[in-house]
Amino acid sequence: MKIVAVIGAGTMGNGIAHTFAQNGFTVKLIDISEAALEKGMTTIFTNLDRMLAKGTISAEDKMKTISNIICYTDIEDGVVGADLVIEAATENLDLKLRIFRKLNEYCSHNTIFATNTSSISITQIAAVVAHPERVIGMHFMNPVPIMPLVEVIRGYNTSDEVTEFIMNLAKKLDKSAVEVHDYPGFVANRILMPMINEAIETLYNKVAGVSEIDNVMKLGMAHPMGPLQLADFIGLDVCLSIMNVMYDGFKNPKYAPCPLLVNMVNAKKLGVKSGEGFYDYSKNKKAEKVAKQFL
Structure with missing residues (x-):
């Protein structure tokens, strides 16, 4: 395997592209938005500069990584010749199904299709392509260049050969x-x-405030980041989407999203990406008032 196409230049997509490129793969980074591609490449440059400053890579490593990435705004042009396509678009089933239908049309039957979905059924996605045995989940953790885990999800039809191949590929990425x-x-x-x-329910029920809840989990449970701050970094819209997938899938009330989470997403208070969530990132200060206005 030499050529990897990554669909989506957002947080996860550019991180996946960075990781493969740094490990010597030719990466075709695809996004319909030119602005998203520019932002994604800027993020990659910034992260490489940070690694260079820490001495974990050399200047030559940085330049080789950048030279391994080619950007495309057209999905058909981008996936041509790819041995592996990794979809890292927004966590939306309809969007993912549209992308995989296009991949089925544009790619050869030998191309392996992976999705970075954090919750959506691999089996359901694979159902829209020929040879569903080649579809698999590669759930990277954020930030991708740093976090060591890849959750490899095999769908109902995913073959043993594809699963073994992806497991071994992850090892090549360290x-x-x-x-x-x-x-x-x-x-x-x-x-x-x-x-x-x-944690959001605990805030919603006024048991404690934002910083208090996070501090209990950081200081008492040795979590590196409190759950409310972590939700802000993940994106409250993503958290809501995943909760809805689990609630719909299990039909169990324990997976029902908290009304506070729903209200904050409806108000576009999505966390870091919007500048406000449980904390205020526009002024780099704690802002429980951001959440309190929805209680």
Whole structure:
């Protein structure tokens, strides 16, 4: 495998592109938005500069990584010749199905299709392509160049050969691959998201404030980041989407998203990406008032 196409230049997409390019792969980074591509490449440059300053890479490594990435705004042009296509678009089922239908049309039957979805059924996505045995989940963790885990999700029809190949590929990226099966939320988010949702419920029920809840989990449970701050970094819209997927999939009220989470997403208070969530990132200060106005 030499050529990898990554669809989506957002936080996860540019991180995946960076990781593959740094490990010697030719990467075709695809996004319909020229602005998104420019922003994604700026992020990659910034992250490489940070690694260079820390001495973890050389100036030559940086230039080789950048030279390994080619940007495209047309999906057909971008995926031509790719051995592996990784979809890292927004966590929206209809969008992902549209992308995979296009991949089925544009790519050869030998191309492996992976999705970076954090919760959506691999089996459902694979159903829209010929040879669904080649479709698999590669759930990278954010920030991709740093976090060592890849959650490898095999759908109902994913072949043993494709699963083994992706597990070995993750090792070539210096990642630890963990194989899991295709159920809502997989493992990472099936455990993480209910915890975040419960933290939001705790705030909603006025048990404690934002910083108090986060400090209990950081100081008492040794979490590197409190659940409310983590939700802001993930994106409250993403958290809500994952909770809805699990609620729809399991039909269990324990997965129902907290009304506060729903209200904040409706008000476009999405966390870091919007400048406000449980904390105020526009002024780099704690802002419980941001959440309180929705209580």
